[in-house]
Amino acid sequence: MTPPLKILLLGKNGQLGWELQRSLAPLGELHALGRGDAGLCGDLGDLRGLAETMQSIRPDVVVNAAAYTAVDKAEGEAGLARTVNALAPGVLAEAAQGIGAWMVHYSSDYVFDGSGTHAWKETDTPAPLSVYGRSKLEGEGLVAGRCAKHLVFRSSWVYAARGDNFAKTILRLARERDHFDVVDDQVGAPTGADLIADVTAHALRRVLQEHPAEGLRYAGLYHLAAGGEVTRHAYARFVVAQAQRLGIPLKANVANIAPTPSGVFPAPARRPCNSRLDSTKLRDAFDLNLPAWQPGVERMLNEC
Numbered sequence: 001m002t003p004p005l006k007i008l009l010l011g012k013n014g015q016l017g018w019e020l021q022r023s024l025a026p027l028g029e030l031h032a033l034g035r036g037d038a039g040l041c042g043d044l045g046d047l048r049g050l051a052e053t054m055q056s057i058r059p060d061v062v063v064n065a066a067a068y069t070a071v072d073k074a075e076g077e078a079g080l081a082r083t084v085n086a087l088a089p090g091v092l093a094e095a096a097q098g099i100g101a102w103m104v105h106y107s108s109d110y111v112f113d114g115s116g117t118h119a120w121k122e123t124d125t126p127a128p129l130s131v132y133g134r135s136k137l138e139g140e141g142l143v144a145g146r147c148a149k150h151l152v153f154r155s156s157w158v159y160a161a162r163g164d165n166f167a168k169t170i171l172r173l174a175r176e177r178d179h180f181d182v183v184d185d186q187v188g189a190p191t192g193a194d195l196i197a198d199v200t201a202h203a204l205r206r207v208l209q210e211h212p213a214e215g216l217r218y219a220g221l222y223h224l225a226a227g228g229e230v231t232r233h234a235y236a237r238f239v240v241a242q243a244q245r246l247g248i249p250l251k252a253n254v255a256n257i258a259p260t261p262s263g264v265f266p267a268p269a270r271r272p273c274n275s276r277l278d279s280t281k282l283r284d285a286f287d288l289n290l291p292a293w294q295p296g297v298e299r300m301l302n303e304c
Helices: 015-027 047-057 078-099 131-146 166-176 193-209 211-219 234-243 281-286 295-304
Strands: 007-012 028-031 061-064 102-108 148-157 181-183 220-223 255-258
Touching: 007 015, 007 047, 007 166, 015 028, 015 061, 015 193, 028 078, 047 078, 061 078, 061 193, 078 102, 078 131, 078 193, 102 131, 102 166, 102 193, 148 193, 166 181, 166 295, 181 234, 193 211, 220 281, 234 255, 234 295
Parallel strands: 007 028, 007 061, 061 102, 102 148, 148 220, 181 255
Antiparallel strands: none
16 A cells, blocks of 8 residues: 655644645645644744754655745844744755755745736746845745745735734724725735645645646746735725724725825835736646635635
């Protein structure tokens, strides 16, 4: 009998990691680790511990869903952000290469400067505006450079019923205030962690079913975002309208959410205004349909 596939998942308690525990479980024997787990190391701040964990488990696939995501805080903690978002993925990739494993890693639209109005393609030149964006870009490069069998997925505006996100912030504001402002010059596609997790499982199933040499043709960088686009302001109005439909008590209504430029809300880290991602390469490579962003947000609000 063929032994089950061994999968190592890091970042099990995050928005994406929580969904990946569900989507990856049917593929094989899942070893899911968080930062504070006893025994094996799941802390991306401990590079030696990560290398030891890889050698101990010797997985067939390592999926790194852990990251330093405090975008503004990263401006003052550049070293830690780089360790977690770049150096640690590099260590995992090098170990994966050594044992012949596939590595899956996640990145962000923050690797781009947000200029223009076109949807970014994988071939476009990155130009991150922040420490966080630079650390994610470096991590992509280290993974691709150290592990031949890699899948790197860039996504944008990730949300889930578990954890904090933009939609939940809007709900909190709508409960607490009669009116508030939301930026209207940032555009992207809200992308559910459940969608990212399901696409990950689908892609892994595809590459693992192939002959090893054939499977390598799928290795590379892919943009993964829900269909459509929306401004932050219109997204906020959508969230409030859906919450009202569900009977969630709110102080604010849709008409009392005012549009405003990003400059009104200065922050330590600059955000890209254009977060559109072109997912054509992913759809074509893996025969996928990426649904519009609205149904996923509706379902998330039903679960909150």
